[in-house]
Amino acid sequence: MEEIVFNSGIMQLLIALILASTFLILGSTRLYSCVKAFGIQSFLLACVAWVVGFSTGKIDLYIVAFLTLIIKAAVIPYIFIYIIREIKVKREIELYVGISPSLIIGGVLVVISYYLIRSIAVITELSSFALSASMSLVSIGLFIMISRKKAIMQMLGILIMENGLFLGAISLTHGMPLLVELGIFFDVLIAVLIMGILIFRINKTFETIDTDKLKTLIG
Amino acid sequence: MIEYLLLAPVLISILCFFTKTRKQVESVSLAGSVVTLLLGLLLVVEVYKYEIIVTWQNALFADSFSAFIVLIVSIVGFVASLYSIGYMGHEYDHGVIEVKKLRLYYSLFHIFMFTMLLVGVTNNLGLWIAIEMTTLVSALLMILYSRKSSVEAAWKYMIICTVGITFALFGTILTYYAAVDILGETGDALNWTSLIAVADQFDPTIMKLAFIFILIGYGTKAGLAPMHTWLPDAYSESPTPVGALLSGTLVNCAMYGIIRFYSIASKSTGADFTGNLMIIFGLLSLGIAVPFIIIQEDYKRLLAYSSVEHMGIIALGIGFGGVFGIFGAILHMFNHAMTKSLMFFGAGNILLKHDTKEIFNVTGVVKTMPVTGAMFVVGTLALTGSPPFSIFISEFTILAAGFSQGHIVATVLFLLFIIMIFAGFFNNVSKMAFGMPKPGIEKGEVSRWTLFAMGILMVFVIVLGVYIPEPFYVMIMRVVEIVR
Numbered sequence: 176m177e178e179i180v181f182n183s184g185i186m187q188l189l190i191a192l193i194l195a196s197t198f199l200i201l202g203s204t205r206l207y208s209c210v211k212a213f214g215i216q217s218f219l220l221a222c223v224a225w226v227v228g229f230s231t232g233k234i235d236l237y238i239v240a241f242l243t244l245i246i247k248a249a250v251i252p253y254i255f256i257y258i259i260r261e262i263k264v265k266r267e268i269e270l271y272v273g274i275s276p277s278l279i280i281g282g283v284l285v286v287i288s289y290y291l292i293r294s295i296a297v298i299t300e301l302s303s304f305a306l307s308a309s310m311s312l313v314s315i316g317l318f319i320m321i322s323r324k325k326a327i328m329q330m331l332g333i334l335i336m337e338n339g340l341f342l343g344a345i346s347l348t349h350g351m352p353l354l355v356e357l358g359i360f361f362d363v364l365i366a367v368l369i370m371g372i373l374i375f376r377i378n379k380t381f382e383t384i385d386t387d388k389l390k391t392l393i394g
Numbered sequence: 395m396i397e398y399l400l401l402a403p404v405l406i407s408i409l410c411f412f413t414k415t416r417k418q419v420e421s422v423s424l425a426g427s428v429v430t431l432l433l434g435l436l437l438v439v440e441v442y443k444y445e446i447i448v449t450w451q452n453a454l455f456a457d458s459f460s461a462f463i464v465l466i467v468s469i470v471g472f473v474a475s476l477y478s479i480g481y482m483g484h485e486y487d488h489g490v491i492e493v494k495k496l497r498l499y500y501s502l503f504h505i506f507m508f509t510m511l512l513v514g515v516t517n518n519l520g521l522w523i524a525i526e527m528t529t530l531v532s533a534l535l536m537i538l539y540s541r542k543s544s545v546e547a548a549w550k551y552m553i554i555c556t557v558g559i560t561f562a563l564f565g566t567i568l569t570y571y572a573a574v575d576i577l578g579e580t581g582d583a584l585n586w587t588s589l590i591a592v593a594d595q596f597d598p599t600i601m602k603l604a605f606i607f608i609l610i611g612y613g614t615k616a617g618l619a620p621m622h623t624w625l626p627d628a629y630s631e632s633p634t635p636v637g638a639l640l641s642g643t644l645v646n647c648a649m650y651g652i653i654r655f656y657s658i659a660s661k662s663t664g665a666d667f668t669g670n671l672m673i674i675f676g677l678l679s680l681g682i683a684v685p686f687i688i689i690q691e692d693y694k695r696l697l698a699y700s701s702v703e704h705m706g707i708i709a710l711g712i713g714f715g716g717v718f719g720i721f722g723a724i725l726h727m728f729n730h731a732m733t734k735s736l737m738f739f740g741a742g743n744i745l746l747k748h749d750t751k752e753i754f755n756v757t758g759v760v761k762t763m764p765v766t767g768a769m770f771v772v773g774t775l776a777l778t779g780s781p782p783f784s785i786f787i788s789e790f791t792i793l794a795a796g797f798s799q800g801h802i803v804a805t806v807l808f809l810l811f812i813i814m815i816f817a818g819f820f821n822n823v824s825k826m827a828f829g830m831p832k833p834g835i836e837k838g839e840v841s842r843w844t845l846f847a848m849g850i851l852m853v854f855v856i857v858l859g860v861y862i863p864e865p866f867y868v869m870i871m872r873v874v875e876i877v878r
Binding site for chain 1: 542556
């Protein structure tokens with residue numbers, strides 16, 4: 176059963192597209208395109224959950240796919256766009272690492288993840304493709320968090336990491352028990368809302384959302 | 395029983411939100427925290443009788459370890475709500491916050507209590523969800539004051555802890571993967587009760603990986619070095635009662651997560667692997683705390699680094715293992731919670747009086763605030779591990795465990811670090827406590843409520859130093875059995 180799911184062309188295509196959407200975020204300097212790319216990535220994740228649900232016949236996964244679609248592909252991008260509009264942030268992202276080095280580092284991270292996952296012999300062949308994509312997402316998410324100046328991009332980085340783990344959970348175990356998945360969705364949504372509140376606060380008190388201004392508390 | 399304990403703080407929080415005046419919100423909150431405390435104690439008694447309670451189709455459960463966490467959370471939560479009346483009342487009187495903020499504060503306070511109680515009673519690796527929820531609520535409590543530094547601290551806290559907790563989620567997923575192999579894809583495959591029974595059959599490679607991610611993830615939340623960087627900011631910038639809750643209970647909740655996974659992972663990887671990791675992180679935390687405590691200029695940050703130190707000691711105790719090591723670590727969780735909250739309350743009173751967090755600008759506290767000053771000095775002695783106070787007992791037990799388990803180097807380093815911390819800490823506090831008071835500081839305490847709260851904690855600090863009551867001893871021994 177699992178063999179069919181993860182070796183099927185459609186799964187590989189979806190996972191490749193998810194990786195491509197991550198590079199879209201890495202390679203873009205406009206906030207809107209980053210948010211859009213994130214929306215696309217979440218939509219593709221929902222498709223992955225749906226395909227796995229379809230081939231394993233687990234109803235839980237349909238619910239998870241539906242929630243991913245609503246919360247991650249629609250509500251969260253909407254919250255992002257709302258924040259960008261409300262605080263009239265400059266639409267350009269300022270970077271610590273330029274676009275071309277970012278893309279190269281992203282590529283290197285993917286290769287490292289691939290070999291890292293390969294080296295763990297216990298994990299079976301079938302899910303290692305999806306799992307290495309998941310690791311790549313986690314490490315690229317982390318890289319985005321540390322290489323972008325805007326608080327909003329750090330928020331996006333966390334969400335990319337979370338998407339990566341979601342992909343990992345699905346490819347390893349066909350998703351966590353439904354109760355846990357629901358809890359995670361709830362937490363992610365609340366976390367986005369609260370980070371949104373914090374970004375508004377940062378903007379109000381510091382008159383910028385560049386995180387290099389947040390450097391007073393040391394030692 | 396468990397449901398009522400969880401329901402109570404949520405209801406109180408909602409009630410607090412609909413109050414109109416300061417008096418109303420304070421009485422609702424006080425009455426509510428008494429209810430929560432009583433329900434918590436009732437749960438502890440019930441667990442003492444039946445050893446394990448399960449409800450809600452296995453979703454909620456309480457064994458002795460859960461009951462132990464519930465006990466800490468409900469006691470510290472209760473005294474913190476007493477203290478809040480004095481502390482936040484003082485802020486209100488001086489126009490720092492208005493009724494709207496006060497209402498928000500108490501609502502969030504009780505939600506925060508709810509999330510921490512939930513950590514204790516979740517029969518599931520989904521404990522992750524509860525721990526993430528504690529981050530979210532406490533970040534909101536931190537930005538109650540809209541100062542620049544509070545916003546900065548809250549943002550750092552939120553980002554660092556969320557990333558940390560993401561790693562913990564990965565560890566959880568790996569554990570689930572290992573469990574699915576044995577238990578099949580059921581909803582129960584994440585429950586402690588079913589996991590612990592089959593933990594010895596789990597794939598050791600996967601469990602090693604899982605434990606590393608869990609230790610880094612929850613270790614971030616528990617304030618283990620080198621992931622502790624958010625902690626001093628968060629502790630010093632949040633309102634004092636919240637700081638006490640963060641340092642007294644929240645770090646213990648994260649530690650609880652680590653220890654639960656420790657007992658699962660140890661069964662499959664062997665206690666050497668997990669134990670050594672705990673010892674390394676423990677020593678690192680102690681070592682990093684030393685210089686920051688010695689050169690510290692801000693007394694709230696001083697207390698924060700002391701939390702890093704004590705989390706390190708707990709990790710060491712677990713790492714040393716054996717009955718003694720784990721007994722010491724569990725007892726230390728309780729003792730540290732009581733003593734550190736006491737110290738935070740004292741620091742809060744000093745802050746209200748002097749309006750500065752700088753150690754150099756505060757002198758003669760014993761003269762201006764005799765009761766707070768005395769308790770602050772005694773608390774310092776207790777916190778740094780001098781006899782005859784409670785922390786001395788647990789630290790001594792852990793030291794003994796270290797020697798008897800043959801971890802000579804680690805134990806000697808541990809001893810060295812706590813001696814240096816004692817000297818540095820006491821040097822800083824004596825600057826504040828003794829000497830001539832600054833001109834312009836009137837004699838007098840801030841509020842009776844705050845002294846009452848400190849007095850309750852003082853009882854624990856002194857009594858547990860000379861005598862451990864029989865039921866409490868039995869409870870901890872049962873926790874030791876669960877962890878081993």
